[in-house]
Amino acid sequence: MLNLDDATKLLSLPKATIRRWIRQGKIPVHEARGEYFFDKKDLEKWARKHNIFLRTNYEKPQSHPSHPEGNLLESMKRGGVFFHVKGETVAEVLKQTVYLTPLPPEVDKEFLVDLLLQREKLGSTGIGAGVAIPHPRYPLEKLFTSAVITTSFLDKPVDFKAIDGQPVFVLFMMLSPTTKLHLHYLSRLSFCLRNQAFTAFLRKCTNPEAFFKEIKQLEASLDGG
């Protein structure tokens, strides 16, 4: 037996509508001591007959957290930071970066490079100020459980055909299992890159510890509000 509140949740309709339906005799109901009760089986039968959707477990649907958890620092540590990465062309530096990245053994590295190059063909991932964020076009669902960001400081700046025409000196390669996660990290990274002190720091950065420290600080200011 369900009461009026249960039925409202089950049908996801306002109470006023259910009351009216009761008055008009459109919904099966029992009345006892001035209160309404619904037989769950009757209600389900009625809903099937009229093709009306019933929410089976009438908890509020688990809303997907619109902002996935996880911070930049973790995924950057997973990907690693590399200095003096060699290469003259986009393809060469990407290949280098992929081979440097600690990846699970089943990952086909050539294939991954290919994916990254396909994305570059659609439009450069060089976002300006000498920074590029190469990533595959589609999320790599099977390969990763969480995102991996590899940071490569290039030996020589490479022409990525970036928006502002500046040669790229640092790559942040992003590999993520879902689009949502990808966007999450992308928005965090772009927050950092908007900070001019950070981009100036990147040009001088020579060791991973200083880099991670800088990222940690920026993320703290992002989460702190």
Place this chain on the structure above:
Amino acid sequence: MHRFFLRLHERLQLIIIASIVGLCGGVGSVALNRSLAAVFEWLDTLRGSWYSFLFPAVGAALSSIFLNQIARDGGGHGVPEVIYSISQRGGLLRFRSSFSRLIACLLTIASGGSAGPEAPVVISGASIGSNIGTYFRLKDRQRVIVVGCGAAAAIASIFNAPVTGIVFTLEAILGEWTAVNLIPVAIASVVGTEISRILQGNQIPFQYHAVAISPWNLGACLGLAALTAMGSVALIRTLRFIHRHAPKMIPITWVSAAAGGVLVGVIGLGFPSVLGEGYDVIRCMIAENYSASLLVLGLTVLTKILATSLTIGSGGSGGLFAPCLVIGSFTGQFYHRALVTALPSVSWAGGGYFALLGMAGVISGVLQAPMTGVFLVAEITGSYHFLISVVLVAVISVTVSHFFEPVSVYHQELVSRGELIKPRTDRQILSHLNVLELLETDCQIIHPEMRLKDLVSMIQHSHRNYFPVEDSQSGEFLGMIHLDDIRAYLFDPYLHDTILVEQVMDRDVPRVSLEDDLAYIFEVFDKTHSWSLPVVRDGKFIGLISKATILDHYRKELLVNEEI
């Protein structure tokens, strides 16, 4: 008893109630019929005297006083009230309507007023049905059907015509033919008929001796159909004219009813056959015992139309059914006489045949209900062998009169008040839904002195495109911001600090209130091309109403309305 009853299956409940309603409706109509005959007979002894022309006036005045002052129920024929109640009040009718109309109409008709006992019987039956339905705690949807049962039983028992009762109810009262309606209505109709047969014998109201019908007669039907359609239109328009102007000329209802009665009495001096319900005249005509000149017949049709409009339009009480039949039969007789005079060599089927066809034609035309006309004539004569001609006349008469008067006489009042809501229409669903059920209250409220920056950070966490603006002190609703209005400034961070909400908000956004009906709200939506409107009560914002939510609810409403 109650509890046992409530446990039964819904259809079985309805069948049981339909039988009870049929029983009561049948008894009611027999009672009215008997008392009408008795009072009419009693007054007949006085009818020869010089003052007899005042009878209709006294009767109409008494009936009007009784209805308005004592029973406090409206005058007129009253069927529109039943239809209104069915379409908007879930079939609720006052209990006193079950007898007040009967008494009022008894006074009007027995004194000579030109009206019929059917409509009062229908209202009485409907009201009995409604109250029995309420007693058994029926829901609106079922009560409506039971009201129809009462009407069906009344018509069926007064004419001793079960099928006519069913057809009339479905066609003119409920307005929809569905199996769910049909079964209880048919049962009530059958019970009602049987009651009247037990109480007053199974007699065919109008005995008609079948004659051979030559193809010539079928051709002549076309002309008769046109003539009956004219008669119907004339009756509808005269009635409407008097109904509109009588209250203006004489504001006191009972005086106006009396004045109408005097005029009817005067007409009655010249044409006594227009007085009362007029079934005796019809009986003579169909038995081929009536003879009058072409001129007298034609004038009788016109005076009957006038007398009926005067009686009912001025505030007397009674129905249009019987007058329609009288007008129809005189029209038929008139047409027959004209045919015989013009083409004496053809063998015409006789005055009775044409009188019957005329009855079907006028009933169909006035009520916009062809099947009612067909079955009524077939059943009251107990003869089906001229069915082809009846169908022909009824259908053509409806078509022609529909051209001039597209709305049935029962629906006119409701249509002019904008209250006719047919079952299973968009309007019905909209009239059921109300703003409160559709209100969305999960809105983020903003204040006029907020900067765009604050709004942008709010937008980040909101799933809505509309933001109501309230005065931060008084809480008064000031206007709305739609995402579209500020899109241009959103991506310019320089403006985030310089623009205030009050600079970009829409101040004269149309507002709706909780009491507005959805038809009006849709008008506003269409006019403003907006997707959401603010609902405001006492100057304060209480929620949004949006097209998307309405669609969601509308569809659910449609789904539960489906009969399976």
